[in-house]
Amino acid sequence: MTLTVGMITVDTLQPMPLATWWAEALGGRIIQENEGFFVVVSLEEGAPLLAFQQVDDPTPGKNRIHLDLTTEDRETEVERLIAAGATKIADREMPGFGWVTLADPDGNQFCVAGRHEAEGTFD
Structure with missing residues (x-):
């Protein structure tokens, strides 16, 4: 069995601003917004996706x-x-x-x- 990294997810209070920042920083684009609670950023072809997930209390x-x-x-x-x-x-x-x-x-x-x-x- 072979595993592949498909997505790296970051917990945050405000997914959209952080996803937008990372998309701009890495030259990616937002491909899913899911009403702002789970935002997905696509990078270059073949790269893992980045996701930003709304949580009430991020890990301190x-x-x-x-x-x-x-x-x-x-x-x-x-x-x-x-x-x-x-x-x-x-x-x-x-x-x-x-x-x-x-x-x-x-x-x-x-x-x-x-x-x-x-x-x-x-x-």
């Missing part, structure tokens, strides 16, 4: 699962995401690899690394 504290994003130009993308409403948490580094931890407008943390840096860590 640091999220236990987060997205690791890669890009050709980490600095430019980090600046773009901050200008769009992300918050910079920290610059991180280990030998031969650096990344930036950010938080989306709801406080969900995610990381951005250079594509070539990230590829080198999985050899």
Whole structure:
């Protein structure tokens, strides 16, 4: 049996604004709104969907699962995401690899690394 990631779902008090933010940040589009309580974002062909689900009480504290994003130009993308409403948490580094931890407008943390840096860590 083989499993595939089909969708990554984020709990939030307000799904539509957060789904819109992530769709714009990742160049995706909203494909389902479900009356605003479960909003689905489609990314590039073959990529998992992102979903944003309305809950009355999101889990407090640091999220236990987060997205690791890669890009050709980490600095430019980090600046773009901050200008769009992300918050910079920290610059991180280990030998031969650096990344930036950010938080989306709801406080969900995610990381951005250079594509070539990230590829080198999985050899």
